[in-house]
Amino acid sequence: MEKFEIVKITPEGLTGIEKGVSEEVPLTIEVNGSEIATILASPFHIDDLARGFLFTSGMIAEISGIRSLYIDMERFRVVAEFEGNLKDFVFKRIYTSGCGKGVIFHNPIDVIGKTALSNGLEITAEKLVCLMKQFLSRQTEYCDTGGVHGAALASSEEIYVTREDIGRHNAIDKVIGASLAAGTGMADKILLTTGRVSSEIFSKVLRARIPVIAALGGPTNQAVKLARVTNITLVGRLRGGRGEIYSGERRIL
C-alpha cells in the first residue's frame, strides 16, 4: 500500500486524513525470450501470479513444465523458460486480447471440449456460507483500500491459501499458482472469489480441475452453461447466509 493525504467526505463535512491505497505495477512477462504480456497487478506474490498465469493461460500443462522462473521486482519483470514454442499461444492471445477481463490464450468455449469433472467433494450449504465468511474476514488489503479482489482455495473443512490483487483474474491465478507450487491437490477443493464469474474466470477454475467455485458476485450465462456441461458446482452471490447454486447442486448438501 502507498499512503496519500486525502480528503474524506462524511455526513459531518470534509476532513483531511492519511489513506493507504492499493499499489498497481506493470508486470512484464517474458517467456523463452519473448515478451508475451504486461499485466497490471499488485506487487506481491508475483511468483504465484507468474506460475498461475502460465498454467491457466494454457502455456504449461503442469508446474514441472517451468524450467526456470526469474523474478526481478525492481523492474517488475518475470522471465520464464519452458519447453515448447509459443507460436500458437501468441496467435490466439492476439485474437482474444480485447476481452474486458484479462488475457487468455484460448477461447473459453474451447473448454467445453474437456472432460467433465467427477463429483468429488460434497459440502453442506451452511459450511460453504461459513467458508465464505472466513475468506472475506481475511481480505486484509480490501478492508483498507477497497481497491483489490480476493481469491482462496479451501477444502470442505478449511481455507488453504488466500491471495489478493487489483485484478480479480490475477487473484485467482495467484491462488492456483501457489497451490501448484505447494503441490496442493485441487481436485477436491473449492475456489472462493470476491468477484463476478465470467466465462474466462470459469475457464481458469476448469483448467485447474477445481470442482466447486463460490463467488460473492453473480455469473454470466456463458459461465453457467460451461459449469453445467463440465459438472462444476457454481455458487454465486454467496453472502449474508444466502447464495445461488447455478450448477452442480448435487455437491451441496
Add this chain to the structure above:
Amino acid sequence: MEKFEIVKITPEGLTGIEKGVSEEVPLTIEVNGSEIATILASPFHIDDLARGFLFTSGMIAEISGIRSLYIDMERFRVVAEFEGNLKDFVFKRIYTSGCGKGVIFHNPIDVIGKTALSNGLEITAEKLVCLMKQFLSRQTEYCDTGGVHGAALASSEEIYVTREDIGRHNAIDKVIGASLAAGTGMADKILLTTGRVSSEIFSKVLRARIPVIAALGGPTNQAVKLARVTNITLVGRLRGGRGEIYSGERRIL
C-alpha cells in the same frame, strides 16, 4: 438476461427458483479490414461500446473519424472503417494485452504527457453523494443478476446517460460512446462508475477529458498519481453518505 432454473441457498434451506443471468457474448471488432480484438461484453448498446472503444483506445480522435460502423448482432461483429492505419495500435495492443483489466492501445503512463484539465465544474459533496445514489438506483440489470458493472455521465445537476456491461471497462466505453454520438460535451461532466479505478479506467476518463470521476470502489496508487498530475477530481468508495477525495478536491465544495 437468460433465465435458468437454479437452487437458492437461504437460512431456511434450499429452494428451486427461476433466475435471470447476465448474458455474455464475444464481440469481434474489425477495423479497416483487420480483426483487432474480441471483447466479451453484454449484448446491448453495442454501437455505444464500439464507438467508445475506438475512441478510448486511441484509434480515433473524434467520433467524426469513424467513416462507417456496421453492427451484426447475429454474429456479434462490429465492422468499422476510418482513416489512418492500424500498425502502431496493433503493436502496442499486443505489448500490453496482458493487463488484467481490458485491452488498451497505449501505455496508461503515456497520459501523463497530456495537458492537465482546467478546473471546470464544481459540485457540493452532498450533491455528488446524491448523484451516486440516483445512479445506483438505475442499475436495473445489476439488481437482478449481480453480474454487471454500471457507468454514467452526469452534470453537477443530473444524470445524462447510464450504461451497464459485464465488464466495467465496457460500461465506461458505452457511456463515452453514447455521449460522443449524442454530441454531449464531457468537459463539464462527472463520470460515475460502480467499479474500482485502475490506471486504465482513469486513462479512459482522461482521454474523454471528463474532469470528475466518482467511483463506488477504491482507486489504485497509479490512478491517484495520474489524477493529481492531470488535475482530475477522483472520488472513491462513495457510498452511504461517505467518500474519499483522492485528487482535485478544489472541485468539491
